[in-house]
Structure formats: C-alpha cells, structure tokens
Amino acid sequence: MSEATINLTLEVWRQDTAGSGGKFETFKLDGVSTSLSFLEMLDMLNEQLLEEGKRPITFEHDCREGICGSCGFMINGQAHGPERGTTVCQLHMRKFKSGQTLVLEPWRARAFPVMQDLMVDRRSFDVIQAAGGYNSTNVGNAPDANAVLVGREAATEAFDAATCIGCGACVAACKNASAQLFTSAKIGHLAMLPQGQPERYKRVVRMYDAMDEQGFGNCSWTQDCEAACPKEISVKWIAKAKKDFLKARTIVGV
Amino acid sequence: MTLQSNCPTGPLETRWTRHKGNIKLVGPINKRKFHVVVVGTGLAGASAAATMAELGYKVTAITFHDSPRRAHSVAAQGGINAAKNYQNDGDSTYRLFYDTIKGGDYRSRESNTYRLAEVSANIIDQAAAQGVPFAREYGGTLANRTFGGVLVSRTFYARGQTGQQLLYGAYSSLMRQVDTGGVNLLTYKDVLDLVVVDGEARGVVVRDLKNGKLDTVTGDAVVLCTGGYSNVFFLSTNAMKCNVTAGWRAHKHGAYMANPCYTQIHPTCIPVHGDKQSKLTLMSESLRNDGRVWIPRKEGESRPANQVPDAERYYYLEEKYPTFGNMVPRDVASRNAKYVCDDGLGVGAKTGLDQRARGVYLDFRDAIARDGKDAIEARYGNLFHMYDKITGESPYDVPMRIYPAPHYTMGGLWVDYNLMSNLPGLFVCGEANFSDHGANRLGASALMQGLADGYFVLPYTIGGYLAKKGPRAAIGADHQECRAGIERVTTVTDKLLSINGKRSVDSFHRALGLKMLDKVGMSRSEAGLKETISYIQELRQEFWENVKILPKSGDAMNVELEKAHRVADFLEFGELMARDALARGESCGGHFREESQTPEGEALRDDENYSHVSAWEFNGVDSEPTHHKEALEFEFVKLTQRSYK
Numbered sequence: 001m002s003e004a005t006i007n008l009t010l011e012v013w014r015q016d017t018a019g020s021g022g023k024f025e026t027f028k029l030d031g032v033s034t035s036l037s038f039l040e041m042l043d044m045l046n047e048q049l050l051e052e053g054k055r056p057i058t059f060e061h062d063c064r065e066g067i068c069g070s071c072g073f074m075i076n077g078q079a080h081g082p083e084r085g086t087t088v089c090q091l092h093m094r095k096f097k098s099g100q101t102l103v104l105e106p107w108r109a110r111a112f113p114v115m116q117d118l119m120v121d122r123r124s125f126d127v128i129q130a131a132g133g134y135n136s137t138n139v140g141n142a143p144d145a146n147a148v149l150v151g152r153e154a155a156t157e158a159f160d161a162a163t164c165i166g167c168g169a170c171v172a173a174c175k176n177a178s179a180q181l182f183t184s185a186k187i188g189h190l191a192m193l194p195q196g197q198p199e200r201y202k203r204v205v206r207m208y209d210a211m212d213e214q215g216f217g218n219c220s221w222t223q224d225c226e227a228a229c230p231k232e233i234s235v236k237w238i239a240k241a242k243k244d245f246l247k248a249r250t251i252v253g254v
Numbered sequence: 255m256t257l258q259s260n261c262p263t264g265p266l267e268t269r270w271t272r273h274k275g276n277i278k279l280v281g282p283i284n285k286r287k288f289h290v291v292v293v294g295t296g297l298a299g300a301s302a303a304a305t306m307a308e309l310g311y312k313v314t315a316i317t318f319h320d321s322p323r324r325a326h327s328v329a330a331q332g333g334i335n336a337a338k339n340y341q342n343d344g345d346s347t348y349r350l351f352y353d354t355i356k357g358g359d360y361r362s363r364e365s366n367t368y369r370l371a372e373v374s375a376n377i378i379d380q381a382a383a384q385g386v387p388f389a390r391e392y393g394g395t396l397a398n399r400t401f402g403g404v405l406v407s408r409t410f411y412a413r414g415q416t417g418q419q420l421l422y423g424a425y426s427s428l429m430r431q432v433d434t435g436g437v438n439l440l441t442y443k444d445v446l447d448l449v450v451v452d453g454e455a456r457g458v459v460v461r462d463l464k465n466g467k468l469d470t471v472t473g474d475a476v477v478l479c480t481g482g483y484s485n486v487f488f489l490s491t492n493a494m495k496c497n498v499t500a501g502w503r504a505h506k507h508g509a510y511m512a513n514p515c516y517t518q519i520h521p522t523c524i525p526v527h528g529d530k531q532s533k534l535t536l537m538s539e540s541l542r543n544d545g546r547v548w549i550p551r552k553e554g555e556s557r558p559a560n561q562v563p564d565a566e567r568y569y570y571l572e573e574k575y576p577t578f579g580n581m582v583p584r585d586v587a588s589r590n591a592k593y594v595c596d597d598g599l600g601v602g603a604k605t606g607l608d609q610r611a612r613g614v615y616l617d618f619r620d621a622i623a624r625d626g627k628d629a630i631e632a633r634y635g636n637l638f639h640m641y642d643k644i645t646g647e648s649p650y651d652v653p654m655r656i657y658p659a660p661h662y663t664m665g666g667l668w669v670d671y672n673l674m675s676n677l678p679g680l681f682v683c684g685e686a687n688f689s690d691h692g693a694n695r696l697g698a699s700a701l702m703q704g705l706a707d708g709y710f711v712l713p714y715t716i717g718g719y720l721a722k723k724g725p726r727a728a729i730g731a732d733h734q735e736c737r738a739g740i741e742r743v744t745t746v747t748d749k750l751l752s753i754n755g756k757r758s759v760d761s762f763h764r765a766l767g768l769k770m771l772d773k774v775g776m777s778r779s780e781a782g783l784k785e786t787i788s789y790i791q792e793l794r795q796e797f798w799e800n801v802k803i804l805p806k807s808g809d810a811m812n813v814e815l816e817k818a819h820r821v822a823d824f825l826e827f828g829e830l831m832a833r834d835a836l837a838r839g840e841s842c843g844g845h846f847r848e849e850s851q852t853p854e855g856e857a858l859r860d861d862e863n864y865s866h867v868s869a870w871e872f873n874g875v876d877s878e879p880t881h882h883k884e885a886l887e888f889e890f891v892k893l894t895q896r897s898y899k
Contacts, residue, residue, distance in 0.1 A: 003528065003603075016810075017810065017811070018464075033527075033528055033530060034646075035527040035528060035603075035645075035646075036527075036528075036530055036531075037532075037644075039532065040530050040531065040532050043530065043532055043760070044530055047758055047760070047761075049804075050758050050802060050804055050814075053804065054804065055804050055805045056804065056813065056814060058811065058813055060320070061494060062319070062324055062326070062493040062494055062495050063324075063326060063328065063329050063493040063494075064493070064494060064532060064533040064535075065329055065491075065533070065535050065536075067328050067329050067415065067418055068323075068324045068325075068326070068328050068329065068493060069323065069324060069328075070319070070320075070324050086643070090643060090644070092643070092644065092646070094646050115464060115811065116811050121320065122320055122321065123320060123321065123441060125321065126320075126321050126322075126429065126432075126439075126441075129425075129426070129429045130429040130430075130432045130433040131433065132433070133426060133429060134384070134426035134427060134429055134430040134433075135383060135384055135385050135426070136430060137380075137383040137384060137427075138308045139304075139305045139308060139380055139427075139709050139710070139713070141383065142376070142379035142380045142382065142383035143379065143383070144379055145338070145378045145379045145381075145382035145383075145388075145396055146340060146395045146396055148382065149393065149394025149395065150387075150390050150394050151390070151392070151394050152390045152391060152392050152394070155387050155388065155389065155390040156387075158385070158387040159387040159412060159413060159419070162385075162387050162412075162419060162422060163415065163418070165323075165328075165418075166321065166323055189385065189387065190385050192387075193385050193387070195382065195383055195384070195385050196385050
C-alpha cells in the first residue's frame, strides 16, 4: 500500500479535429503511483497540461470498469496495452517500469475516423448493428420466458458472444481493419438462440454487407483480433458466421 | 401548487389495469403525428424510445455517447427481480411489492410500487424474446438466485453482467427502430436546457460534442431518462460522465426535485487508493456470505493483516449484530465501516479531507480453512481475480480491503403515477425519477424499474397526455423559446470560458465530492449539513471566479467545457441535497440522521412527522427553495421498524 511511483515518457498522438493532420508530442510525467489505472495516469498528465496552459489530451472513457467499451487506444502498438483480456481503463501502472517510453496512438481504421487525439468515431458499429442485429419482436408479443427452452450450453455459448463490448480493439489490431470479430459475435449470439432463428440468414447477409459498406476490411485469419479482445471472444464466431453467410447465399438464397 | 400523484384508488391488485383502461388512446393513424424527444439511452431511455416507436410515435433519442450501448446501465452486475415464481417458492406480485416497499423503509407510494412488481414478469418475457442470454438450468428453463435479504429466489441474471445484457437487448430493439426509421438517433449530443412553451415541455437544447454547435430538438413531449446523480460525490461507482445536468436544468424550469437526500451507499467497494483516484469499483455483495469484516483493535496497527492475532481483531459487525453479523443490510454495514474509520481504526491508504485510512478488512481466511480454497474459488473466483487486477493483492493470501461507495440515487425529479413531472409534457423514467424505491433500493431492483418504466408504463401513460393535447403545430428552430434556450446555454458557456482562473474543473468536483461524502453521505447531522451548505456556496462562488478551462473555445470539441457544465450543476444540486437532508429530521432507509436514532444507535424512522415525499421548487440559485410535501398513505401494508440486532 505504500506508494511506489514511476517516471514515464509519453509520446502521444495529437490531432485537433477530424479533418486536420496530427503529430506525436512527447511528455514527461514523474511520480506516477503504481496503484493508478492507465486512464488515471492520463488524468494526472492532463492536470499537468492544464497547469502549463496546454489543451488536455482527449481520450474516450466512461465506466472505467471495463464494461462500457468506450475506452481504447494503442499502447506501444498493442490495442488496450500489454495485459491480456483487459481494457485500458482496467490496466494499472504497476504493469509498467520506471523510465519506460509509451507510445499512445488512436485506433487506426478507415471506418473509425480520428476525432481528436486518441478518440475515434465508432458509429460504423451502430450501422452494422442496425442492419438486422436484433430479433424483430415488439413489446407485448413475447411468450412466457419459459415457454421457449434454451439449453444451458447454448445459453452459455450465446453469452460468450454477447459479452462483446463494441470497443473496436479487434478492428485496431487487424492488419485489414476488419470488423469480422465484432460483427460475427453479434451474429453468433442470436444464431445460438431459438429466438434468433427466424431472421438468422437474412441477418448475417445484411450485417456483412453493412460491414463492407462502412469500409472495414475482410478477414485473412491472422487472429490478432482474438488476442486483442478485452473480452477474449473467440475467432470461432467468425468461422460460424461465415458458414451461415455461405449457407444464406447458396442454399437459403438470401 | 399541490402535488397530485394521480394514483388510482380502490383494490391495489387492479389499480394499474383499471388505470390503463381509462387512459385516453391515440389512434394508430394519429400516433405518427406526435413526436416524442427521449433524452438518454440506457435501460429506461432505450426501452421507452423503442417501445413508443413500435407503437407508431415519431421518436428522437438523444445520447451524449457515441452509441446507446455505452450507457451506465451496462455496468449493473447482479441481476433483475421478477415475480415469476418459477422456483415454486411462494413468490408473488404481492411479495415483491411488499419486499420493495419495506426495503424502501415505507417512503414510496403503494400504487407505484405495486405496479412495478406487477409488470416485472413481463420484462423477463420481453428480454428473453430479444435474445438476452439469461442463465439457464440444464432442462432449458431460466435460473434464479436469491439476493439481498429476501426469502425467495426471484433474481434473473446473466453471469455478473446482467445490466450489460439487458441493455444490449433494449439497444437492439432501439436499433431495429433506427433501421426501420421509427427512431431518429442523435449521438454525441449533450442536453443542456429545456424548451418550455406556454408552460409545457416541448423540446431540449443540445450541444454537439464534436463541434460545439448548439441546436434545439422539439416535439410534443420530452422524456428524461438521464440516470442518477451519485457523481455529486465525485468518487462513486457511476461512470465518469453520469451527471444531473438535464434534470437540474429542468428543475430550473419549474420541475420539482424529490427526495434528493436519498442515496444508496454500497458497502463492498474497493477503497480509495490515493488522491488521484477517479472512480470506485463495486465488488459483489455476495462476498459478505463468506468474508468476515474486521479491523485491528489498535489504532495505527503496523503489522500486516495476517500477523494480527485473533484477540486483537475487532469483528465489529459480528459483535454489534450477533444475529445478522456480516450480513446486516447495506446501510448498516456502510455506516459502521464509516464509524470505525472515523475512529482512526481503518486500514489502507490515508485519503480524504481528514487524511484517515478509509478501509476495513473482508477476510476469507476462515472460509478457506473451513471449505477449502477450491470451494471459495468456485464461488468468488472472478471477483477475486478482479480485485487482484485492481489492487495487485490476492484475496486468497491477504484479506480484501473494502469501503462503502455511492452507488445509486433513489431521489430524482418528482413524477406522478403517469411518470409525468409537475411540468406538463416532461416525463421522467428510470433512476432519474424518484418514484419506486422509497428511501432505499433493494438489490436487483434498479434494472427492473428502468425497464418497467420504459417498456410497460410510459408508452401507455404518455398516450393519455398526447391524446388530451391533440396534434399541435411544430415548434420551429426560430421559435422565440428555442432562440431563448440557445441564448441561455451560450451565456453560460461564454461565462465559463471567460473565467480563465487557476483551478481545474476536476479539482472543484473532487472538493465538492469529499465534503458531500463526509457530511451528506452515510451519516448526517444538523451541524454538518449546515456547514456543508455554506461550504458549497463558497466553493460555487470560487468556481465561477477561478475555474480554468482549456481550450478557450466553445465551438469545437472541448472535454473540459463538457465537464464544467456538469460540475456547475452539481455545485448547485449538492446544496439542495444537503437542504433536503436537513429538512428530513428522521433516519430512514439510506438516510441516517444522527439526531434520530434508537438508544442502541440504530436508525429511528419518524412516521408521524416524515411520512411524506419532499419535493423542492427552485427559486433561484442563491435563494432558498420552497419545500412541498406529498403525504404518503398506506392502506395495504403495516409500517414496521427494522431491527437487525
């Protein structure tokens, strides 16, 4: 509990607006308590910048407990930093050493334009979700919840896919800036459940089409997405969704 | 103005059904002529917007996030209650109603609370149909668990991420309506004022967070689903951007703020580690089933926890409450942790105003010795892992350190049975209203209320208001009230940017929060509250003279400016909280008044003098608000005092 501290050099991407160019700026930050989270370290740097009369660094964040999916940027080339299965808000400074240089960069993808500094616009994910990422059921129509049985294994597996927080790390980690892991997890979650069956094949085609239209790349199966995913979502969902996609095109005829 | 709750009368069981039957309907073809503006897209907002669009209303949904999926409902862990009686253990609508009203220490309306229990079962059906992956039994039926001091198993859950999964369900329904054109979704828009025309809420003023542009969004009614105000304490389990701004600015237009002093402080959170901390993390309360709470008897104990012999450990909950021990209710556990730390016996980092250690041990040593490490890991493995990740300490080897943290707020804008505030056309749902939890909320009831309001209550009740009003001419952007709204926001923004002082927005927020937690948190006294009111007034004055915001431009993305608007409102709202706490001379639910306790030092409710809702009317920032009271009458339940000795 006694306060161990470290000193850091930070190279941070600075960009004023979406259209403008950007560049790296270097900052020194001393006396960082190792109990701080990575974002609290940035808060500390921002206080320092305010004192120096400089614009603080903009980064997305909100819940700071790893579930809202707002935060995320590259730390030394790794999405969400070095700790596996962890969003950057849950990464703590005890994982770093004094004297280290950390390079912070926003997600890089055509479908995620940089808005300011480390913050990108991920509305393309909402467009994919709106392209059929739902069951068409109105309030008032639902049968009793126990009227439709769902096996425990199927429910557990559906949950594993549904746990995706839509942070975009999979896209950032992918050399093709592909949104296959995000999109396939959403497709797979509903495809696992009986309630998702009526629209299963239409859904996969629409969501895949939306993904292409938004400017995401395709999958070349390097699996960097799975390694970067803070919720450790498996690439098996990509395989499952692709199978559904082929079936939809060739057999079902969507 | 007298407060009309508009609650139905007669038999409790049929009140909602009869009320629905009497609501004037808008015909299917006419619904598209009405436009509803929904602010916030968490459980309440997303469900309300989606459901109204399904019915055929034109809906605009507004969020300050990049996506509705970010709303803080996402973080709720435990579960959602519903009176399904799937476990055949004798649960019923009445039992859920009774547990909720008793848990709220008899400070909510019987009619509202009964309705909440009644529609709870429908929520589970709706969520399952959306594809929410609830926990299941091997046979495929839904699983339940028990939660927080009730005698039945009625809590539905999706691992420890129930809020996330329910939010994604509501979000998927919302995105379906975006897809079909039923909902116009506006993202990155901060609502900073209300447009009121002829005494009726007709729209909101929004600031585009990307470019600072101000605009108005108008319609036939406004629905605020903007969550709670725990961030008035700066450190809370809420997300960083949770705020009271939309509600507070509606309050300035005449909407009453009800019971703002009712806050819930959750006993099992990870303690503050230092003065740079931004946020507190909740650990599930289930830990108290096996963990033993203690502190060293000796002040300034320097030995590591494991080396403190048993005789020198003070198991204060077990000693003071032999029957319930470590399982006393949330408010009792929280308050006692504060008291022992006030006495200087806390453990961990020294923080806060008085630089005292604010933490107590939650020790699993005896449970591990009794049941084995494997059994404890099976029960709490994920929580221990989370704790280890945040603190760097393993609870298998050393006791956890915990301390209470603000978590949920029961108070909010006053609403009637139709969820409409006293300002006509302004509806309020979810945590943002004050309605159903009384002075304390039961575990697994927040998700239930947000979705009950959004799916099953508001879409009906708002129809009654709209039908009565009939279609009206649209309020254009050039309407004088729209222009006036934009001007008001511009004035505040310009003022904030022109101060050019020396202190950051966060430093004011932190100062406010420390004071609020100390004096308007777990335990409140007349002297402390009065002192706090003057403290906040001074701090507010300094804020308006000395806050520093960079960049100095309001017509671009400006994160410090966004925060400044929110903190400016917390600096006014905090004072009202203290005033409300001062006016409530009793202890009830999550509100403990030191002047109102039993000889044994327990909370003493005063039904004779305080069986009412306090609703506050705004009279200006530096003027005292007017205190209105809505009497609470109990026809169906008998009021009892809690005892946990």
